Amino acid sequence: MVALTPLGSLPYPQPTDNADIPVHLQSLAEAVDGRTVLRFADAAARDAKITDPLPGMVAWLNNPGRYYHFTAAKQWAPLVPGPVHWFSTLTGTTSSAAYVETLTGATDPLAVSFIAPPAGIALITVGARFNNSAAGLTYFSASVKQSTRVVSAAADSRAATVGGTNQVSASVQFPVSGLTAGAAHTVTGAFRTTATSTSLTNRFLTITPLN
Template sequence: MSTTDSYAQNIPAPTLSDEPNIEAFIATINALTQRGIMRFASAAARAAALTAPVEGMTAWLTAERRLEIYTNGSWLVWPPQPVQTLQVSDAPYNVSTTTVDYTAGAWPRAVFLAPPSGRAFVTINASVSNTNTDTSTIWAAWRASGSLGFAYSNLVRTGLSAQGKRVVASKRSLLTGMTPGETITVIPQWNISSGSSSTAETLNGELLVEPCAT
């Protein structure tokens, strides 16, 4: 009488007393295939072959040269890959005491898919200064928004700051609570307490997103 494997994977395992059955043999092969690392020429070829993927399936894509795992309804790159963006130009500093997004042209957004862990480290690096007065401040920070409703914004927790002088610094924060497979956009921001582009400056800005594998 047929049974299943010894590792709780529900793979059909015929016994010696079973009559020969090619369909049962094929069912065993199929069960083994979907639990191994499948190989496809491309993501399009995979989509054509796997019309109803199940949680935990793993596939190597030859054209894209990457491994992906099916999690929470999405194929996610494994291990998760970091994303980096660099500041291109400075902000206009045309408003005060308001946190403003950099334009995508001045400092590109970092866009990534939330990993299975739902967590990612975000690091911001920059050289900031505001010499308008001895107490004038400037911030370089970021906020996050997601296609499925996730949003996060906290100037104090994510930002670098200088007061009346230049500061070169780096700040790393853990972004949590994301839905695996959700598209997350990390948007760089600026804020000054007073002054203008003649007194405030941000140089060498960098955003680095490191999705957590676990």
């Protein structure tokens, strides 16, 4: 009867087993196969090949060029989640007193997707150069969503804030928890002002997953 190693449960033959080397090698190879670092072109190729992944599996994806592991929550997540950054030099304006996610004159939507880390927490950083047309306050915040579920809405308490009419650069960092580990989330910039109007340029957004 084939025995198993004490730690990895890998099969090996006993003296009383049939001397069938190919069969024994195949059993060992199949047992080791899912414990190595697997390599695939992308997530679609991985999912087509691994139809029943087990927690602890590790796979390398050529696209996007990262390691992923299968978590106890039954999801593929980056082995070492890295920061995601977005930046634009386009200038946009708004006169909205309520938060809006688009600026007039800036055709680039400020939206960034990332994969939530196992801890379900990420540090969000937003910033820009502000120029108010009149006295008042301008706020640059961000919302975080998982599909249609709002994890964190844009709010003044989580916003880079500038007052006065001088050109000023400002940024803010805030943590967001309650993310679903291994799932895709989208961070979208949002803006509002109590001034007559305001313009923003050199806008940026960085997401840093926290383990």
